[in-house]
Amino acid sequence: MGQPDHSLAALRPLNEGELVEWEEAYVAVEAYLGALRIRNRLLVAELVRGILWRASARHAQEPGVSVRSLAMDETLKEIAEWTKQVLAEPLQQGRLAARGRLALLLTDMPGQWQSVFLTPEPWPPAFVEAMRKSYLSAGPQFAALTMTPRPLELNAIGSGAAQWWETMDRRPVVRKMFFFFLIVLIVAGLWFIFGPDIKLPR
Amino acid sequence: MDSPSPHADSGPPTGAKPYTSLFTAGVRRTIFFGLVFTINLVAGIWLFDLYDRLGLHKAHGLILGLFLLLNGLLTLGTMHAFIGVWDFIRGRRRAICITDLAKSQTGPLTQKHVVVMPVYNEDIVKVCGRVEAIYRSIEAAGQLDAFDFYILSDTTDLNCWVEEEVAWTNMCRRLDGFGKIYYRRRRKNENRKAGNIGDFVRNWGGHYEAMVVLDADSLMDGGDIVKLARTMELYPRLGILQTPPKLIRGGSVFTRMQQFAMRLYGPLFIRGLNYWQLNSGSYWGHNAIIRVRPFSEFCELPALPGREPFGGRILSHDFVEAALMVREGWEVWLAWDIVGTYEEAPPTLVDHLKRDRRWCQGNLQHMWLVFARKFPLPSRVHLFMGIMAYLGSPLWFLFLLFGTYVAWDRHKSGLSDLPVVSRFVEWLDKLATWVSQWPSLQPVSTELRHLRDLALKMAPNDQALILMGLVVVMLFLPKILALIGAVLHGPTRRSFGGAIPLILGVFMEMVLSMFMAPAIMIAHTFMILGMVMGASVSWGNQTRETDGTGWGEAVSVHGPAFIAGVAWTALALWIGPSFALWMSPILIGMLLSIPMSVLTSRVRYGQALKSKKLFSIPEEISPPEIMTLADQAQAAVDAALTAKAPGREGVIAAVVDPYVNGVHVSLLDASDPDEDHAELAEKMLKEGAAALKKDELANILYHGPSVLAMHRAVWSRPFDALHSSWGKAVESYRIRTEPDAV
Numbered sequence: 008m009g010q011p012d013h014s015l016a017a018l019r020p021l022n023e024g025e026l027v028e029w030e031e032a033y034v035a036v037e038a039y040l041g042a043l044r045i046r047n048r049l050l051v052a053e054l055v056r057g058i059l060w061r062a063s064a065r066h067a068q069e070p071g072v073s074v075r076s077l078a079m080d081e082t083l084k085e086i087a088e089w090t091k092q093v094l095a096e097p098l099q100q101g102r103l104a105a106r107g108r109l110a111l112l113l114t115d116m117p118g119q120w121q122s123v124f125l126t127p128e129p130w131p132p133a134f135v136e137a138m139r140k141s142y143l144s145a146g147p148q149f150a151a152l153t154m155t156p157r158p159l160e161l162n163a164i165g166s167g168a169a170q171w172w173e174t175m176d177r178r179p180v181v182r183k184m185f186f187f188f189l190i191v192l193i194v195a196g197l198w199f200i201f202g203p204d205i206k207l208p209r
Numbered sequence: 210m211d212s213p214s215p216h217a218d219s220g221p222p223t224g225a226k227p228y229t230s231l232f233t234a235g236v237r238r239t240i241f242f243g244l245v246f247t248i249n250l251v252a253g254i255w256l257f258d259l260y261d262r263l264g265l266h267k268a269h270g271l272i273l274g275l276f277l278l279l280n281g282l283l284t285l286g287t288m289h290a291f292i293g294v295w296d297f298i299r300g301r302r303r304a305i306c307i308t309d310l311a312k313s314q315t316g317p318l319t320q321k322h323v324v325v326m327p328v329y330n331e332d333i334v335k336v337c338g339r340v341e342a343i344y345r346s347i348e349a350a351g352q353l354d355a356f357d358f359y360i361l362s363d364t365t366d367l368n369c370w371v372e373e374e375v376a377w378t379n380m381c382r383r384l385d386g387f388g389k390i391y392y393r394r395r396r397k398n399e400n401r402k403a404g405n406i407g408d409f410v411r412n413w414g415g416h417y418e419a420m421v422v423l424d425a426d427s428l429m430d431g432g433d434i435v436k437l438a439r440t441m442e443l444y445p446r447l448g449i450l451q452t453p454p455k456l457i458r459g460g461s462v463f464t465r466m467q468q469f470a471m472r473l474y475g476p477l478f479i480r481g482l483n484y485w486q487l488n489s490g491s492y493w494g495h496n497a498i499i500r501v502r503p504f505s506e507f508c509e510l511p512a513l514p515g516r517e518p519f520g521g522r523i524l525s526h527d528f529v530e531a532a533l534m535v536r537e538g539w540e541v542w543l544a545w546d547i548v549g550t551y552e553e554a555p556p557t558l559v560d561h562l563k564r565d566r567r568w569c570q571g572n573l574q575h576m577w578l579v580f581a582r583k584f585p586l587p588s589r590v591h592l593f594m595g596i597m598a599y600l601g602s603p604l605w606f607l608f609l610l611f612g613t614y615v616a617w618d619r620h621k622s623g624l625s626d627l628p629v630v631s632r633f634v635e636w637l638d639k640l641a642t643w644v645s646q647w648p649s650l651q652p653v654s655t656e657l658r659h660l661r662d663l664a665l666k667m668a669p670n671d672q673a674l675i676l677m678g679l680v681v682v683m684l685f686l687p688k689i690l691a692l693i694g695a696v697l698h699g700p701t702r703r704s705f706g707g708a709i710p711l712i713l714g715v716f717m718e719m720v721l722s723m724f725m726a727p728a729i730m731i732a733h734t735f736m737i738l739g740m741v742m743g744a745s746v747s748w749g750n751q752t753r754e755t756d757g758t759g760w761g762e763a764v765s766v767h768g769p770a771f772i773a774g775v776a777w778t779a780l781a782l783w784i785g786p787s788f789a790l791w792m793s794p795i796l797i798g799m800l801l802s803i804p805m806s807v808l809t810s811r812v813r814y815g816q817a818l819k820s821k822k823l824f825s826i827p828e829e830i831s832p833p834e835i836m837t838l839a840d841q842a843q844a845a846v847d848a849a850l851t852a853k854a855p856g857r858e859g860v861i862a863a864v865v866d867p868y869v870n871g872v873h874v875s876l877l878d879a880s881d882p883d884e885d886h887a888e889l890a891e892k893m894l895k896e897g898a899a900a901l902k903k904d905e906l907a908n909i910l911y912h913g914p915s916v917l918a919m920h921r922a923v924w925s926r927p928f929d930a931l932h933s934s935w936g937k938a939v940e941s942y943r944i945r946t947e948p949d950a951v
Contacts, residue, residue: 031927038942039924042867044849079925102874105917109871113382117849159511165580169514176515200267 025074032059032078039082043108044117045124054125058082089125093138113141220538221446221503228307228444228540229487238587241485245288249281252679258633259672266618268611275608282597283683289481290687296480297694304480305487307450307542311439318355320418322438322498327361327405329398330369331425333376336360337845339428342838344384346431355438357417358390363398363405367906368852368859370394371873375852375862376845378872383844392876396911402494403510403526414501418442424495427454430549430835437498437544448504448539449531451490451497452550453479457828457836460816461556461757462721463809465824468554470718472826473705474691479545488540489587494527496550500539507533513577518570518740525571528595529578532588549835551828557810558725559758559766562732569599569736602733609795613780613788620784637661688715706822706830714824724805727798731770757810760803767802774799857938860898863910864919865938874913882914890915894922897932 036055045051062078069077083104090107091097111117114137116124123134161169175182256276260269296304324343328336340358347353360377364370377392384390395408406422414420419441421434429452437450453475456468483490492499508530513520523529531541555561572595578584579592641657644650692715695701696708705711764771778796781789789796798805808814818824828836852862852869862869889909893901901909909915928936 034943035924035939038939039867041942042865044868073927075927076925079921083921083924102879102913102917105871105874105913107871108867109378109875112378112850112868112871113387115382159513159577160582161514161577161580162582165577168580169577172515172520176520200271 028074029059032062032075035075036078036082039079043086043111043124045121046117047121050121050124057125058085061085085125090138092128093130093135095139110138110141114138221448221540225444225446227446227488228542229305233305234487234489237487238485241288241292244292245281245284248284248288248683249277252280252284252676253277254633255672255676255679259669259676261632262669262672263619266615268615268618272608272611272615275604275611278597279601279604279608280680282594282601283680285594286478287683287687289484290474290477290690291481292484293477293479293481294687294690294694296484297477301546305483306544306546307444307447308436308440308544308546310443311436314439314443318352318435318438318442320355320438320442321357321416322355322419322421322441323357323359323413323417324421324423324434325359325361325406325409326423326425326427327363327402328373328425329363329402330366331364333369333373334845336425337376337380338839338842339423339426340390341380341384341842341844342835343423343429343431343434344386344390345838345842346429346835347434348431350431350435352431352435352438353389356434358386359409359413360390360392361405361409362392362394363401364394365398367903367910370910371852371859371863371869374872374876375850375869379847379850380844382847382850396907400510400522401524403523403530407509410501410505414505417501419498419500420504421498422495424552426553427496428457428551428835428839429496430833433547433549434498436547440544441498441500444540446488446538446540447500447542448534449490449492449497449499449541450544451492451531451542452544452547454493454496454550454552455548455826455828456554457551457826458553459556459824460812461810462815462818462824463558463561464554464556465815465818466718466721466809468826469714469824470688470722472828473695473711473715474688476545477687477691479543483543483545486543486587486591488542489535489585490531490541490543491588491591492527492531492534492541494525496552503534503537503539504530507537507539513574518744519574519576523571523574525568525574525595528572528575528588528591532578532581532584532592535585535588536583549833551836556812557758558728558806559762559810562729562766565599565729565733566736569733570740572596572599573737573740599733599737602730603737605730606734609792613777613784613792616784616788617780620788634661634664637664685719688719691715701827704827704830706825710822710825717823721805721809723794724798724801725809727774727795728767728770728802728806731773731799731802732766735769756812758807760807763803763806767806770799770802774802854941856941860906860910861934861938864916865923865935867920870916870920873910874916877911877913877916880912880914882918886912886915887918890919890922894919894926894931894935897934900932 033055036058037051040051040054045054058081059078061081062074065077065081066072066074087104087107090110091103094103094107094110096103111124114120114134120131120134123130175185253273253276257269257273260266260273324340324347326336326340337360340360344353344358347356360373362370362373364373373394374392377390381387381390393409395405398405400407406420410420419438421429421437423429433452437452440450441447455475456464456471459465459468510523510526510529513523515521517524535541555564575592575596579589579596584592637657638661641654641661644657645654692711695705695711702708702711705714758766774796777792778789778800781792781796815824819829822830832840850868850872852859852866854862857865863873864870886909889901889905893906893909898906923931923935923939928939
C-alpha cells in the first residue's frame, strides 16, 4: 500500500509523453475508485497517489508495460489483497476479489466506511464483522424432490385418437389425405344442408 | 362426481375426513347442473318450436345444435352468478369456506413455506417492489420466520438478467434478506413457467411444506398468505388453495373497464363457482398455495400425443395440475374469502389477444385430457369450460353465419314468416290433458291451457323476442344484480365512488364489452384456424404497460374483423332492415373494432374516466396497505449498485462495474479458465458485446473467470485496444456518482 509520506519524486523528471501516460493512469485509477462509489475527493486523491507510487516503483522494473496497465493492476491487486486480509480468506481464481468487492458494497463501505478503505490494520471491529457477514448467499442447500411425469392414461376414445394423431404426425402423407378427406366431408355436408331442395316437408 | 378415495400410499393422510361430505357435494352439483340443463333445454325447445313454426330448414339442425352448446355455456356462466347471489343472500355463515379453519387461529406457523415469483423478461424493479411489499407484509403479520422467497428467472434477455441480479441484491441489502430471499436463473427455460416451477420444486422443494405461487404481476397481502399457509397446516388433505385475484392498477380504458367488471361482478361468479366445485376446484396458475410434496409426486406434466400446437408439451399447465392433484385424492379449494390478492391485466385489447393466443393453444390442448382416465367429473368440467372459452368463438361465428344464411335463403325464396300452429302449443295441450287426469292437479291443467292460449296467439316475432329476452337476461342480469347489490349496500357503494359512477360504469361496461365481443370472437376464430393450420405459439413476455395501441397495429390485428363487418353489413342490409337490426350489435362491433381497440388503449382517456370516478374500484379509491407498500418499495433501486446507468446497462455493467461484476460472478458456479472462453472474451473486448451471438454471449456470461478477466482488461488496457463501448463505460465513472442519483 502506498504510504502518505512517500513522495512521487521518483517519477521526476517526466517528459510531456510520460506526463500524459501518468495522467491517463491517474484518471483510470480515479475512475475505478469512483466506480467503487468512493466520493470523498481527499480520500480518492490520497488513494490514487499511493497506488501510483507503487506503480512507479514497478515501472522501473517493468519499463515495457504501460503505466495505465501497471496502475490498474496495482489497484485491483491492492483491493484484492486488502479484502483478503479483512475477510481472512484465501484468494481463489479471483472469485474472492469479486465477492470481496461485493462484501464492500453489502457492508455499505461507500456510505459508512470510506475512510477505512485500503487502510492498514487495525480496522474497526464493526467493519470487519460486517464484511465477514456479508458473503453473498446464492441459494440454500439443495433439497431435491423427484418430479417424474406419469404417463397420460387415456380412455378408449382418447387412445384411438392419440394413435391416429401420432400416425399423422409421423406420416405427412396420411395427414394430407386425412385433411383432404375432411374437406370433402365438410363440402358434402354443406352441400347437403345448403344445397337445393331446402324445404323439408312438415 | 366426487374425487376418488385417497390412496393410502400416495394420497393425503388417511383418517382426515373430507371438508364437505359426498352427499352435500352431490346435492349441490345436481342442483347447479340440473338448473343449467333445464334452462338450456327449455331454451332449445323454444327455438326449435320457433323454427318449426317458420318452416324447418336443413340448416336449422346445425343452428339448433350450436345454440344448445353455446346457450349451455352462457347458462353455465350465468348460473354461477345467480347461485352466487343466492349464496350471498344466505350469508357468510352458511357458505362453505375452507379458510374458516384458520379463523381465530394464532401463534406461529409450524412448517416452512415459500413464496415463489417466476419472472420472464419483466421490469425487475417493479417485480422486486412487489416482493418487498409481500415480505414486509408477512413480516408485519409476524410470520416471517416461516417463509422464504424465491425469484425464479427464466429471462432470456441478457441485459435483463444482469438487472435482475442487481435488483435482487439491492432488495436483499435493504431488507437484510440474504439467506431469505433467493434468486435463481435457469440456463435453459424448458417447458416455460411450468418447467420453471418444476425446476424449483426438484431442487429446493424438499425444504418446504407449501409454496405460494405468484405471477410477476401478482401482489398478495401478507396476512392473507399467512391465512392460506395456516389452512394448509390445519387441513392435511388440502393440495391446492386458490385465491381469486383482483385486477388492479389499470391505466387505459380497456384495463380499467376490465378491473371494474371483475371487481363488481367477480365475487358473484366466484361464490357460484365455489358452490358446486367445492373440494374439486381448479388452479389458475398463480396467487395460490400448493402443497409441495404431492405436487412433486403427481403434477409433473405428461407429454400429449403428437406435436404442438395440439400435442407435445402442455402449454397451459394449471388446470391440469389441479386435475392431477384431485385425481389422487387431494382437495383443491377456492379461497373465495381471501381479499388481499391482486394481479395486473394486459393494458390493451391487442395485448389481451396476444395473451389469449397462448392461453388458447394451451386450453385447446386440454381436449386430450377430457379423455383421460380417472379424472373426476368436476375436473373434466373445468377443462371443458377452459376449452370452450376459446372454441366458443368459432362456434358463435358459425352460428351467426348459419343464421345469416337462413335469413338470406328465406329472403331469396320469398317465403313469408306467417305463423303456423306451434308444436309447443300442441305439447302444452297434450300436457294439460294428461295432467287433468288427476283432479287435484286441475288448477295446473287450467294454467297450462291458459299458457297454451297465450302461445297460440303468439307471433313468431314475439317468440323470437322472448328467446332473445332470455339470452339478454342471462347476459346482463348478473351485472344488474351485482349493481343493485352494490348500490343498496352503503359501504360497497361508497367504495366504488358512489351510486352515479357505479350505474354509469356498469352501463358503459355493458356497451363497450358488447361492442368488443365481436372483435374478440373474430380474433379467437383466426387463432384457432391458425392452430389448425399448424402454427404454434412462442413464449413472449407479457406487456404490462404501454401508452396504447398504434393505428397500424390495430389495423393489422382487427383488419379481418373490419372487413368481415363491412361485407356482413352489406349482406344484412340486402336481406332486410329488420335482420340488419337484429345483427346490429355484432356488426357495429366489427365495424368499430379498430377505433374501439385504439381508443380504449389510451391511458389519457382512462385517466379522464378516473377523474370522474368512472370504472373506479375500491382498491383505487382506498388502496389497501399491500398496494401502498408496493408503491413505496424502492429496494431494487440504489445508486451504489445499478445496471441501468446510461452507457453501462446490463451486460456492460456486469463487466465494467466493480460491484455489478462482483454480484454477477458471485452468483455463478465456480469454473476453470479455458481457451474457448478466452477467445470469445477477447472478441467481446475488441468488437463489443453486440459482435457475439446470443448463445455465445450467454455462454461467456456464465463463465466466471472470463467475466473477471474482462473486468480487469477493460480497466487496464488502453482504450484504443478495446471496443468503444468499454471506453465509454469506463469514462462514465469519471462523473461523480451522487448518493441520490439513480
